[in-house]
Amino acid sequence: METTVEPQAFKRLTLVAWFGILWGVVLFARLFQLHVLEHETLRAAASRQQEHIVQVQAPRGTISSGGEGGGPLALSVPVRRVAINPLRISKGGEAFAASVIEQLLGLPAKPLIDQIVEARNARNGYLVISEDATTDDIARLRGSKLDIFTIEDTYRREYPKGSLAAHVVGWVNRDGHGDAGVERGLEEELAGVPGRMHYFRDSRNRDYHGEVINEEKPEPGWNITLTIDEAIQYAAEKALKEAIEKEGAPSGTVVVLNPKTGDVLAMASYPFFDPRIRPKNEDEMLERMNLAISAPFEPGSVFKAVTVAAALETTRIRPETVINCGNGVIRFPGRVIHDHDPYSYLPVTMVLAKSSNIGAINIALAVGNKRMHAYTEKFGFGYRVGLPLPGESGGKVHPVRDWGVSSIGSVAMGHELMATPLQLAQAFGIIANNGALVKPRLVKARQHPGTGKVENPAPAPPE
Numbered sequence: 001m002e003t004t005v006e007p008q009a010f011k012r013l014t015l016v017a018w019f020g021i022l023w024g025v026v027l028f029a030r031l032f033q034l035h036v037l038e039h040e041t042l043r044a045a046a047s048r049q050q051e052h053i054v055q056v057q058a059p060r061g062t063i064s065s066g067g068e069g070g071g072p073l074a075l076s077v078p079v080r081r082v083a084i085n086p087l088r089i090s091k092g093g094e095a096f097a098a099s100v101i102e103q104l105l106g107l108p109a110k111p112l113i114d115q116i117v118e119a120r121n122a123r124n125g126y127l128v129i130s131e132d133a134t135t136d137d138i139a140r141l142r143g144s145k146l147d148i149f150t151i152e153d154t155y156r157r158e159y160p161k162g163s164l165a166a167h168v169v170g171w172v173n174r175d176g177h178g179d180a181g182v183e184r185g186l187e188e189e190l191a192g193v194p195g196r197m198h199y200f201r202d203s204r205n206r207d208y209h210g211e212v213i214n215e216e217k218p219e220p221g222w223n224i225t226l227t228i229d230e231a232i233q234y235a236a237e238k239a240l241k242e243a244i245e246k247e248g249a250p251s252g253t254v255v256v257l258n259p260k261t262g263d264v265l266a267m268a269s270y271p272f273f274d275p276r277i278r279p280k281n282e283d284e285m286l287e288r289m290n291l292a293i294s295a296p297f298e299p300g301s302v303f304k305a306v307t308v309a310a311a312l313e314t315t316r317i318r319p320e321t322v323i324n325c326g327n328g329v330i331r332f333p334g335r336v337i338h339d340h341d342p343y344s345y346l347p348v349t350m351v352l353a354k355s356s357n358i359g360a361i362n363i364a365l366a367v368g369n370k371r372m373h374a375y376t377e378k379f380g381f382g383y384r385v386g387l388p389l390p391g392e393s394g395g396k397v398h399p400v401r402d403w404g405v406s407s408i409g410s411v412a413m414g415h416e417l418m419a420t421p422l423q424l425a426q427a428f429g430i431i432a433n434n435g436a437l438v439k440p441r442l443v444k445a446r447q448h449p450g451t452g453k454v455e456n457p458a459p460a461p462p463e
Contacts (some may be wrong), residue, residue, distance in 0.1 A: 057154045058192030060223030061181055063169055066444040067265070068230025073169045074183065074275075076155040080138055081311035082130040085325045086150045097148065102309040104140045105130055131156060157183075163272040165233050167290040167441070168226070168389070171275035179278075180288065180441070182224065185388035192221035192449065220449035227263035227444045232256055236266035244270050245324050253291035259429035262438040264387070267292050280375075293385070293392040296418035303414030304360045305431060306351055310375035311363045319349050326358045337361065357413050364412030373400045374409060378438070379427040381419050387442045 044205050061086065063074040082105070089097045098109040107129060119127045130137070133151070141149050157172045168179020177191065178184035195218030231418030236254045256266035269291040279285045289295065311317040339357045351359035364372055376382070381437045382397030396418035398407075404414075410416040419427075430437050447454045 010189060015104045043436045056195035056218045057152075057176065058194050058218035059155050059220045060157065060172070060192065061190045061447075061449065063190070064223070064225045065165070065180070065228045065230045065233070066225045066263075067213050067231060067432050070228075070230045071160070073161055073226070073228075074157060074159050074426040077158050078275065079154060079156045081128060081154045082133045082137070082141065082153045083126050083128045083150045083152070084116075085125045085150070086116045086127050086148075087123070087125045088148045088204075089116055089120065091120075097146065100144065100146060103144060104144060105133070105137055105344055125308040126150075159231055160277045160306075161230070162276075163274050164237065164271055165226075165267070166275045167269045167288065167292070168228060168267050169275060171278065173278065175446075181290070181392065182226065182388060184390050185304065186443075187225060189446065190221040190224065193219040195219075219280060222449060223447035224443060225445040225447070227261075227265065227442055229265045231374075233268065237268045237270075237272065240268050240270050241272075251291060253295070253421050253427040255292050257425040257429050257440055258451075259438065261431040262429070262440045263444070264422075264440050264442050267442075276442070290389060290391065292416070292421045293387065293389055294420070296395040296420045296423075298415050298417065299419045300414040301355045301357075302424065302428075303419075304352060304355060304412070304415075306375065306379050307360050307364050307367070307372070307412045308348060308377075309431065310367045310372055311348075313375070314371045315366050317348060317363060317366060319347065321348050322346070323348060323351050323356075323359045325351070325356050325362070328358060330358050330361055330409065332409060335406045337409050360412045363407045364408050369408055370405055373397070375413070376417065378428060380418060380423055381427065385420075385422050385426055385440050385441060387422070389442070391455050392422075393418075393420055395423055 015040070022156055023306075027454075059076040059078070060074075062072050064070060064072050075135075084097075084101070094113045095109070097116065098112040101112055102109040112129065115127060115129075119125075133141075134243070140150060141151065146194055155176065156177070157169075159166070160430045166181075168181055170183035170185075172183055173179040178187040183190065196216045236256055240252050242408050249272055253269045254262065254266065256400065257264055267290070269289070271287055273284075273288050279288060312319075317323075322345050325339065325343035325346050327344055328339035330337050337357060341354070341356075343354060343356050343359065346354060346356055348363065350356075351363065367375070378395055381395055384392050384394040386392075398416060403411075407416055426440055429440070444456070447453070448455070
């Protein structure tokens with residue numbers, strides 16, 4: 001019996017030993033593969049899973065008025081934003097999560113439930129629940145066992161002067177980018193350069209002891225000083241509102257321009273709005289249109305000053321020259337134009353003073369189509385002024401080849417062309433400035449956020 005059992009036991013023992021050796025070899029080979037051959041690849045993969053990179057928002061530059069006693073019209077205030085990941089909340093757990101949030105932040109639970117469900121159905125893993133959490137709020141959140149919270153250091157855009165110059169300043173969207181006005185027109189300068197923070201997170205999206213691996217500081221945006229004078233802007237808006245209410249008009253606009261420097265001292269449009277409240281639909285967006293730059297119209301009789309200026313430059317007509325006003329009637333092929341009052345003859349000065357249509361037309365006929373068109377463009381009509389404001393229209397000036405037989409009569413009194421209020425302000429600035437065109441400007445100075453150096457984009461000419 002002993003001679004038969006011992007060999008069998010030995011065979012089994014030998015087999016187990018070989019299996020052990022083989023398993024050890026396989027294990028060692030696997031460890032060698034993981035720790036030597038694939039070490040760098042696996043380490044990089046682990047870093048990608050654990051390392052978290054967060055973009056650090058840069059504070060937007062401040063927009064200030066440039067008049068005496070002026071101040072910030074738009075500035076950024078640091079806040080703590082709290083968001084949740086609705087995808088981490090299981091179906092049926094919305095009420096519990098909302099009740100916990102209500103206890104932690106004091107937010108009503110019922111609206112939160114609907115928001116969580118809506119965001120999860122849309123596969124949205126980011127839902128902002130608080131834009132300005134306090135230090136106590138943050139402490140309570142960090143002590144919570146829920147792993148759905150994200151806390152961010154960010155900025156809220158404030159508009160200290162409310163609706164004052166809102167059409168010029170504009171506002172920012174939910175992402176903090178300019179949506180209108182200077183906020184959008186100078187977005188690249190105002191936005192600055194975001195920074196980045198690198199740190200490790202565990203499987204529950206929690207950072208390891210708040211340890212930052214690497215940090216790239218954000219670069220704040222440029223501070224912009226506008227040419228807008230707050231006192232003049234306030235007076236312009238007040239006068240505009242009173243005129244609108246008196247006349248029962250739905251809208252209106254005012255531009256105040258210094259012809260010597262080109263500084264836009266005031267630019268107001270009605271109806272006014274609060275830039276802190278974002279528009280909800282297209283209708284509200286249209287109500288916020290900056291009419292001074294975006295709503296061209298036929299200027300009408302005010303254009304007669306351009307007609308007279310063209311005549312003084314290109315013909316022998318002088319202010320005292322007597323003009324035939326046709327007793328209020330002039331005939332073109334297929335068209336008869338009437339005056340508001342029948343004048344026989346008027347000197348050029350009185351043609352302007354009386355705003356005689358027929359007098360202006362006869363002056364324009366002396367100038368001629370080509371020169372009349374040329375001077376219309378020389379006064380800036382048909383071209384954008386070029387302020388850093390989105391949505392500016394260049395108006396409309398038809399080329400001479402498209403003029404009809406009576407177009408000279410229409411253009412002479414401000415018809416068959418379109419102009420913005422800003423273009424009209426520029427044109428009359430030329431007249432007030434003895435024929436010199438000084439391009440309007442809205443930015444008075446830029447201040448570098450790091451060095452504090454002030455740059456004047458267009459130094460004003462001497463008075």
